[in-house]
Structures are given as structure tokens and as C-alpha cells.
Amino acid sequence: MKWIDEAAYACAVGWSGQDCVTIYVGGIRFYKPVHIGDLVEVRSRLIYTGSTSMHIAVDVWAGDPRLNMLKQTTHCIIVYVALDAQGKPTSIPPWIPQTEEEKALRDYAVKLMDLRKGVEEEMRPFLHLD
Numbered sequence: 804m805k806w807i808d809e810a811a812y813a814c815a816v817g818w819s820g821q822d823c824v825t826i827y828v829g830g831i832r833f834y835k836p837v838h839i840g841d842l843v844e845v846r847s848r849l850i851y852t853g854s855t856s857m858h859i860a861v862d863v864w865a866g867d868p869r870l871n872m873l874k875q876t877t878h879c880i881i882v883y884v885a886l887d888a889q890g891k892p893t894s895i896p897p898w899i900p901q902t903e904e905e906k907a908l909r910d911y912a913v914k915l916m917d918l919r920k921g922v923e924e925e926m927r928p929f930l931h932l933d
């Protein structure tokens with residue numbers, strides 16, 4: 804999980820040129836185990852930008868380096884917010900999807916955002932933020 808966060812952070816900082824903080828980590832599912840000695844590849848890519856937020860898809864691939872074949876073990880979406888020197892959310896350059904794949908990923912990010920609203924409503928009674 805540390806590597807996932809670091810890969811997404813690098814992506815967010817690289818895009819925004821600002822310091823960034825995680826505001827949301829969604830739906831981490833560990834599909835397959837990663838064994839000691841496995842080669843691990845953590846791939847992150849920007850799939851949506853709002854005014855101050857960046858939605859980043861992170862995929863983890865791993866496998867025995869002797870077999871020269873990695874399998875996907877994890878996928879999740881992390882949302883980072885760019886911060887100004889005062890620690891307030893600050894605007895970032897928009898990311899405009901170009902390819903069909905990028906457009907599909909942007910649509911996926913938007914759909915997940917909508918779904919999360921329902922999840923967060925369900926969780927609200929169990930939050931004690933004040």
C-alpha cells in the first residue's frame with residue numbers, strides 16, 4: 804500500500820507541479836498474493852482532473868522474476884489534491900484525454916465518483932468528524 808501511494812503521489816506531483824495530499828483511496832482489492840522475492844511493478848496514471856484534484860489509477864503487477872511473466876495483483880483509484888504554500892487546495896492544469904482508452908478511463912473515473920457519493924452517504928452516520 805505504501806508503494807501504491809508513492810506511485811500515485813509521483814504522478815500527482817509530476818502533473819501539478821505542486822505539493823499534493825491524498826484525499827481518497829478507493830476500492831483496493833488484492834486479487835492475487837505477492838510473494839517474497841517477486842518482481843513488483845507499480846504503474847500509476849492520471850485518469851481525471853477536477854479543479855484541484857487528480858484521480859490516479861494504480862495497477863500492481865507481480866511475479867517470479869525467473870518466469871519473466873507478471874500478473875496483475877491489485878488495482879485501485881487514489882485521489883490527490885494539490886496544495887498551495889498555505890496548505891489550501893490549489894488549481895491544477897486540466898488533463899484532457901486524447902485516445903479512446905484515455906476517454907474510457909476518464910468516464911470510468913466519473914462513474915466511480917458518482918458511485919462514491921452513495922457509499923459516503925451510507926458511511927456518514929458512522930463518521931464522527933467534529
Ligand SMILES: CC(C)(COP(=O)(O)OP(=O)(O)OC[C@H]1O[C@@H](n2cnc3c(N)ncnc32)[C@H](O)[C@@H]1OP(=O)(O)O)[C@@H](O)C(=O)NCCC(=O)NCCS
Binds near residue numbers: 825827852853856891
Ligand atoms: C485535502 C484537504 C486539504 C482538502 O480540503 P477540503 O476543504 O476538504 O477540500 P475541498 O472541499 O476544497 O475539495 C478539494 C478537492 O477534493 C475533492 N474531494 C473532496 N472530497 C472528496 C472525496 N471524498 N473523494 C474524492 N475527492 C474529494 C473535491 O472534489 C475537490 O476537488 P476539485 O477541486 O477537483 O473538485 C483536506 O481534506 C485535508 O487536509 N485532508 C487530509 C489529507 C491527509 O492528511 N491526507 C493524508 C492521508 S495519509
